[in-house]
Amino acid sequence: MVEMNIKELYEVGTTFETAIGQGTKSERARIPKNYSRINFPEDMINTLVNYDKEINFLVAGEIWCPDFQLNSTVLKKFTELNNNFDMSIISMGRGKKFVFPILGVENMKFPLILVLDKEFNILGIFEERPNVVHEVSNFEDIKLDYYKGRYLIDSAYEFIDIMNKAK
Template identity: 70%
Template sequence: MITMTIEELFEVGTNFETSVGEGTKSERARIPKNYSRINLPEEVVSAIEGFDKEINFLVSGEIWCPDYQLNITVLKKFTELNPNFNISVISMSRGKKFLAPILGVTELKWPTVAVLDKDFNILGTFNERPKTVRAVENFDDIKLDYYKGKYLLDSALDFLEIMNKAK
């Protein structure tokens, strides 16, 4: 059986812009719309800008997925605020075949983001949606607000919480 290390997966991945470029015109159009909805309070922006450790975000997901369009756009914002952050995107099939065994899971939710330190140690994972959204008993109750970007700050806070595990 062929295997890949997390570092090898990161190396074969594409950047955010390339992954977005693989989408349809309407999928690509959602990225700037979602980006414009990212409204981070000053203390969150300061925490992101002031983060002094290198972080690598290995994303398994694809542009057609609305959760990807929302939550990975938040990561794009992180990389713009701090040059210590890097994103690499692998396909869902590559994630299923190679990343799931590394994470010790049999099934992934997409997008799955493995948050890694500079040495590619896994600090934690972000799965599909922010914790506050996953905690809602009936997703249909908040679905419209979620897709309108009302939970993007929650995604940012989840990423920061994982990143803060870096030594």
């Protein structure tokens, strides 16, 4: 069986723009809409702009997935605020085939986002949606707010919490 390590997966991944470009017209149209809903508070912007360690985000997901559209857009904003942040996107298929064995899991929800240090060590994992959304007993109650970007800030805080594990 062919195996790939995290660094190899990262290197074969595509850019955010390439991944988005593979979507339908309506899927692509959601990206600027989601982006416009990202409203980071000033202290978060300062934290991100002044972050001095290199962080790589390996995203396994697909443009047709609303969770991917929302959470990868948050990471795109991170990469625009600081050159120490980089993102690479692989397909769900590669995630299942190569990332699951690395993590020692049989199943996880997508997008699956690995937050990596500059040596491609895993600092933490973001699975599908921010934890605050996972903790809601009935997703239907908040579904519309979630898809309208109400929880983008929660995703951002979660990414920062994971990044802060970097040495």
